[in-house]
Amino acid sequence: MKKKVMAVVLAGIMVLTAACGSKSPSEDSASQAVSEEEAGQADTQEDTDTEEVIESEKTVLEDGKTYHIGIVLQNDHGAYARMAEGFTEEINTLLQGDVTVTVQDAGGDDHQMARIVTDYIAEERDVIVAGGYGALRTAADATDSIPVLGTCVSDYISTGTVDSNDEPGGNVSGVNDVVDMNRLYEMIKDINLNDENAQGEIRLGVIYTDGDPSCEYEYQLLKLVAEEDAQVNGTALTLERYLCSEEEPMETVLEKACSECNVLFLPPDAEIATKMDQFREITVSHSIPVVTTDSYLCRAGTYACLSVDYLVEGKIAAQMAYEILTEEEDENPVAQMSIRTAIETENRLGNPGVAEAIGRPLLYYMDPLTDDAADASTGQAAAEEYGDGTDSYEDGTDSYEDSTESYNSYGEDQDNGYEEESGEDGAYDQAGEQDESY
16 A cells, blocks of 8 residues: 555656646746645555554454463473473564463373363463373363364374364364484484494384374384385395383383394384483493484483474464464364474484493584583574574475375375385485485
């Protein structure tokens, strides 16, 4: 509107100027008076238009309303806390402070998690944000009306909380923190090349708690990539899965894995995250390098990781919450709100302390973790680059589709998804091309 008004004013001035050459002084004075009057009216109109634009932006949010958002964290894992920090910071910026955010940590207790969610529902929170698979399931099972946004979850389809990544279909959506498994496996191969005792054979063990769908999902992705690589490139590979449970505690399972493997992969396991002191002690005693997709697990005791930035993941979730709260036409915008991702922020990090303890220097491309924050080497830069989260989720959505197109069938059809998508001409060629952008 402003441009249109200014164009009219300029056009009027040009016409009056051209006509002034044939007018008398009195006519010139009259014309000038008219011109000044019109310009004054135009300025008034422009100011009015500007005020209307500002007011229209303000009225997207309900007048005088303070929004209330509840965050439930599965436990005190650093990744969840970092996500909550990013979310709180971003949503306060977007809503200009007209929001209260309550963060509660369930401490890994299912009953406590249920109580937190029940309280949020009773308080009629506008949005519930869940950190971790268990928190997501608890919130999704407890309400079908309040919008629920998941975070720190690798796959949503396998949790049973959404119909698809593109159109969740209910009241649940969120941010996916899966990384590019091709890059992860390249790290594992590079680590193995630096092991003089490996003799060119990768004996890869994957350890996690039985029944965790996010861990299962990442295991299946890595398995597909590793087996594809062995078939195409002739890599000598032995891949075993080691599941922890009440009957088979982590310490026992981990000892067995360390005795049989020369490198381990630890998915983002919320249960093992509470036992990282024991985990580190055992793996260091065997001099076994462990790779994970969680920077906070890496800082707590693994050798290296390929991890997204959880601060930015929280910011992306905040952008989604803002869209939900400011949607005027759609009564359930979450149903059409596709799962987004923070994959654009992934970075290869290493733990210098663990590297020294097992006698395996970090690879040249691994940024050493600092004591300040597990994603400190990327966090500030990523936060500045992705700002309000808009660019990161738009770009990230594209990357997510590219890097996981061949995996989507796993969540939708676990019986035959992998067989259908494997082969030299499969979708992994598309994912592999992403390496050029890093």
